[in-house]
Amino acid sequence: MSDNLEAASRQGAAIEATDVTVAYHEQPVLWDVDLDVPQGVLMAIVGPNGAGKSTLIKTILGLVQPAAGQVRIYGKPYAQQRSLVGYVPQRGSVDWDFPTNALDVVTMGLYRKLGWIKRPGKAEHSLALEGLAKVGMAEFADRQISQLSGGQQQRVFLARALVQDAQIYFMDEPFAGVDALTERAIITLLRDLRAAGKTVVVVHHDLQTVPEYFDWVTLLNVRRIASGPVAEVFTEDNLRRTYGGRVAFLAPSVAAGNG
Amino acid sequence: MDIGQILYDLIFDYTLRTVALGSALLGVVSGVLGAFAVLRRQSLLGDAISHAALPGVALAFLLTGSKEAIVLVAGAIVAGWLATMLVMQVTGQTRIKSDAALGIVLAVFFGFGLLLLTFIQRLPTAAKAGLDKFLFGQAATLLGRDVMTMAVLGGAALLIVALLWKEFKLLSFDPEFAGSLGFPVRGLDILLVTLTVIAIVVGLQTVGVVLMSTMLVAPAAAARQWTERLDRMVLLSGLFGALAGMLGAVTSSQVSHLPTGPTIVLYMSAVVAISLLFAPHRGLIARSHQRNRRRWQFAQEALAVHLSQHEGGPSAVLECSVDHMGAHMRWGAAFAGQVIRRAAAQGLVVRAGDALSLTPLGRETALKAMMR
Numbered sequence: 001m002s003d004n005l006e007a008a009s010r011q012g013a014a015i016e017a018t019d020v021t022v023a024y025h026e027q028p029v030l031w032d033v034d035l036d037v038p039q040g041v042l043m044a045i046v047g048p049n050g051a052g053k054s055t056l057i058k059t060i061l062g063l064v065q066p067a068a069g070q071v072r073i074y075g076k077p078y079a080q081q082r083s084l085v086g087y088v089p090q091r092g093s094v095d096w097d098f099p100t101n102a103l104d105v106v107t108m109g110l111y112r113k114l115g116w117i118k119r120p121g122k123a124e125h126s127l128a129l130e131g132l133a134k135v136g137m138a139e140f141a142d143r144q145i146s147q148l149s150g151g152q153q154q155r156v157f158l159a160r161a162l163v164q165d166a167q168i169y170f171m172d173e174p175f176a177g178v179d180a181l182t183e184r185a186i187i188t189l190l191r192d193l194r195a196a197g198k199t200v201v202v203v204h205h206d207l208q209t210v211p212e213y214f215d216w217v218t219l220l221n222v223r224r225i226a227s228g229p230v231a232e233v234f235t236e237d238n239l240r241r242t243y244g245g246r247v248a249f250l251a252p253s254v255a256a257g258n259g
Numbered sequence: 260m261d262i263g264q265i266l267y268d269l270i271f272d273y274t275l276r277t278v279a280l281g282s283a284l285l286g287v288v289s290g291v292l293g294a295f296a297v298l299r300r301q302s303l304l305g306d307a308i309s310h311a312a313l314p315g316v317a318l319a320f321l322l323t324g325s326k327e328a329i330v331l332v333a334g335a336i337v338a339g340w341l342a343t344m345l346v347m348q349v350t351g352q353t354r355i356k357s358d359a360a361l362g363i364v365l366a367v368f369f370g371f372g373l374l375l376l377t378f379i380q381r382l383p384t385a386a387k388a389g390l391d392k393f394l395f396g397q398a399a400t401l402l403g404r405d406v407m408t409m410a411v412l413g414g415a416a417l418l419i420v421a422l423l424w425k426e427f428k429l430l431s432f433d434p435e436f437a438g439s440l441g442f443p444v445r446g447l448d449i450l451l452v453t454l455t456v457i458a459i460v461v462g463l464q465t466v467g468v469v470l471m472s473t474m475l476v477a478p479a480a481a482a483r484q485w486t487e488r489l490d491r492m493v494l495l496s497g498l499f500g501a502l503a504g505m506l507g508a509v510t511s512s513q514v515s516h517l518p519t520g521p522t523i524v525l526y527m528s529a530v531v532a533i534s535l536l537f538a539p540h541r542g543l544i545a546r547s548h549q550r551n552r553r554r555w556q557f558a559q560e561a562l563a564v565h566l567s568q569h570e571g572g573p574s575a576v577l578e579c580s581v582d583h584m585g586a587h588m589r590w591g592a593a594f595a596g597q598v599i600r601r602a603a604a605q606g607l608v609v610r611a612g613d614a615l616s617l618t619p620l621g622r623e624t625a626l627k628a629m630m631r
Contacts, residue, residue: 025354061439079441087439094433098298099489108429112440117422144487160436 013075014039014168014199015060020069022055029055033069033224037201039167042194043216044204044230048243051221053203054090057170061087073168082112086166088157090173096146102156103141106131109163131159136185151182158189168199175206187213210234265509275512278398281406282508282523283501285462286474288413290500291420292458293475294482294493295451298431303358304343304452305475307365309459309468311342313372316393316463317379326389328405332412332460339456342368347452369468396467396520398508409461416454416461420493427451428489465508467520474500477527484538503527558598560628561588563607566617567625579615 017035021028030052037043045053058064060071062078073081086109106128107120114120120128132138135155140148148156154174161169174186190213193200204210210217210230217234219225219242226233226241268275296305315338316331323330342364349360379390392400420427429437430447438444455475462471482496507523536543562584569578577583585595599615602608607621617625 058435063435063438082439082441085439087436089433089435089439093435095298095300098432099483099487099492100428100432101487105432108433108436111425111429111437111442114425116426119425 013037014073015201016072016075017056017060018069018071020056020059020071021067022052022059022064023067028222030059030066031223033220035218035224035227037199037216039199040194040197041199041216042190042214043199043201043218044210044214045201045218045220046204046207046210046242047220047225051242053220054172056220057172057201057203061085061170084167086161086164086169088161088169088171088174091150091154091157091176093172096148096153098145100145101141102132102137102143102145102148102152102159103128105145105156106159106163109160112164127163128159131163132156134162135159135189149179151178154178154182155185158186162189166198169193169201171200171202173203173205175202175204207239265513269509273403274399275509277403277406278401278508278512279505281401281409282398282465282504282519284406284409284413284504285465286478286500286502286504286523287497288416288458288461288500289471289474290478290482290497291417291493292451292455293477293479293500294489294496295420295427295431296455296475297479297483298489299451301452301455302472302476303361304346305455305459306472307346307361307368308339308343308456309463309471310365310372311368312336312339312460312463313393313468314338314368314375315372317372317375317390320379320390321375324384328402328408328464331393331464332408335460335463336456338368339460340453343452343456344449347449372468392467393463394467394469395518396463396465396470396523398465398519399512401465405464412457413461416457419450419454423447423450424490462504465504465519466523467518470520470524473524473527474504477524477531478503481527481531481534484534484541499527499530503530555598555601558588558590558594559602559605559607560624562598562602563617563621563625564628566608566615567622570617576614580613581610581615582613584615 013036015035015037017033020030020033020035022030033052033056035056045056047053055064059066060073060078062071071078073084078085103125107124109131110120110124110127114124129138129141132141135158137152137155137159140152140156145153145156154177158171158174161171175183178186190200190202194215202214204214211234214230216228217230218227219233219238221242221244226238265275269279270276293305296302312335315334315336317334318338319330319334320326325331346357346360346364349355349364350357355363376390376394389400426437426442426447429440429442430444430451434444434448437447459471459475462474466474478496478499479492481499482492485495486492503523503526506526508519510526511517511519511522534542537545539545565584565587566579569575572578578587581595581599584590584599585592588595590598599608599610602621603610605620606618607624609616609618
């Protein structure tokens, strides 16, 4: 792992995607997307519905096969770098009435390290408890997951990613449908991760908070419109190109602070 | 029929022992695999698989002329598995949704199976008899060899579930995350579905293709009512399946012309009904009890809040009266009277004639209710 990190600091790119094209039923979802994400940034991916934001993340994670292009994590294919990557899927992608508790869900973040067949034991449980404590959910360890609020469920998912002890985190809309308190807790967590030198990529919907929460941004609408530091690329012009001229509702302050 | 005799026969009578063992076995295997199928929202898949197994059974007989369990079961597994892969392909490659794909595959395979069965009935050979037991099941015809075949197949399926427990749990809860960790999700999916095919085929001869899917879905649905843990749900589901299987098979073997499948399913339905009604927390009775308790609690809090807003105010005499509460809260006089009686009994309010006043405890209750 340390070799990979050294290689990374030489190259400067944690994630490198080249010419990624994805199609569902011959309909292009992503066209020729290039992406270079340096290590240690907090990056938002923004774009309208159907822009391919989730698909981009899933392609990087190897969950969706691209029609063309390749993805490298610290210079190597994802399959060789799984131990460096943590993932937070959309909260709505699972059935929260599944018969299990919060601790058990967090423990799932350790399943790859455990390997096949081996069951989690005491060591895994205490790691999972630590993860829950980091998101302020230790007291809910035994709670059935359907008894948790939306924000608490989101924090359980974050804890599961934290126990993966990764270098790069991908999060699919972690702010969707959570209350203000959880939003603050998540943003504090993201900043802690960045301070620890981790790279975090977040699919985000609220344009207003992009300059405040993130230092790097990718604007996506099937094609990559722009990608880089928020101060440089989060401009009104780029937003208009991403959202097709329907950004009049944006407060002028959002765009004014940039460029 | 006396219970003592049945218990005696269960141990010493070859036929009854075989029947009971075979049916318990099918119940355990289908209950365990069914728990996963239900949690993965694949309840209907069992129906398609079991119906699709029929042409497999008929073809296996036509090709070999044998009615050995192992031959027919092999035919059923191949046909059930093909149907499942077809459903997965159709759902993955076309815009047809899975329920429609299941319906189409079920009807096509089952129709073809009935056609073959009719054809076989008209054959002039003596060996043709008995295949129709696959429609509704006939436990009484189970032989020791059949049970051996079931035990080997079912035991293998259960062993794989035990070994890959954590992988199947992750697959059932969050397949995307499983994929990101590097687990071969598609392979695991196919494996779990294949085990489901085996679970169904193991029970076909006893329960029949028409009702076999119940043995997959019903024990799981019943077990889900009693627990919030996957391991307990799976164990309980297997237990319910075994219980219904054994009771049904023994009953039908004691009464002539009673088909086994429907008898087992009736026992299973009873377990489901009891679970839906009486399970703690998730059961209907527990739920209505909770709702009722909340209704009274809310009513008393509403009373306390209303009084606390108006006590000492200019219209206190009017607002804080027994008469007024019925109209103001849209409670009606009878319900209002009950609420006030209960609140008084708990020391929240004091009633003097028509006038109501809050106790310190009542004031505290109102404050707490508003802070929540």
